[in-house]
Amino acid sequence: MLRRYRKPIRGLIFAAITVAALLVPLPWADRTHIHDEVMIARPPAQVFDYVTTPENWPKWHPASLKVAGATDHPLRHGERVTETFIIAERGGVVVWTVIESQRPRTWSIDGMVNGRRVGTITYRLTPAMTPSLTPSAESTRFEREFRYRSPTLLFALINRLTLRQDIQAESTEAVRRLKALLEAPQAP
Template identity: 55%
Template sequence: MKRPLRWIGAILAAVAVAALLALPLPESVDLTTEIVTVTSIERPDSAVFDYVTTPAHWPDWHPSSLSVRGATDHPLSVGEQVTEEFRVAGRRGSVVWTVAVRDRPRKWVIIGKIDGKPAGTVRYSLTPVASGTRFERVFVYRSPSLWFAAANVLFVRARIQQESDEAVARLKKTLEALP
């Protein structure tokens, strides 16, 4: 009689732990991740800025960007939005990006929402250097649950860093190949 009760207790405990791990974290719990990628691009900062802030170009250089729709044919200004279909770390989805900061040609920030919930922030910082432009891309996202936080530590963060590194390398190659 004790053995079946132990199994039931163990199963109930496992279900309770899984439920706790899946619960949304309160906003006061700050489990954010910052992915930073930097490169030097042999192009003027204004040319780099205009290219990277024009969403139609994103699928050309960022492997996670599958398509974009909305205001895609020009460098976006504060308040403008674009919807991007993505595949990040194996997860597909759709995000609405809104431009929060535009200081051409130095800084550009977009804030993403998935289903109306915060999904992350992307910040571009551009600095003129002797050989062209120092380009820094920072992607910041928050773990919505302990389950995601654990997965992030184990494999998601590394995969996103790899995708970001590839994206910025492709951006450099693409821009430096332009006439």
């Protein structure tokens, strides 16, 4: 009688071990870096003020649905904002905290979802270089970097299979939209 249940019990044990292995926190750091950059025909200070003002995020980033909190000004070090997002068809709410603000050059925010750190976004802005290699006051090289780590093996697998590519595509679309918006004749 016991012999008849050995295979199903072994199967259940194997399945439980597999699920546990997929969901246990990773003992190593599996990090992902999403990087995009674009040249924008606007001065660095103007671009900086626009991208660091959260009420503008839904206008140019496809993942940003709405923002709440301190949204009407460029956020300074220590300020927080709540963003409702959808990334790669997965939605949620993230609380961003500014961890670095050096107007008009660098700005970084750390995100938390349900008390868990989910990643860091950094903007770097530099005056554009003309062919004569002199800084131009009218153009900006805008770089956007999103860094995050995989908390579990399951997340790492999903990230490698689809998530990273989806996030990269959304980030690329975001900087394309930002450039178009800021370079439009009626730009904000």
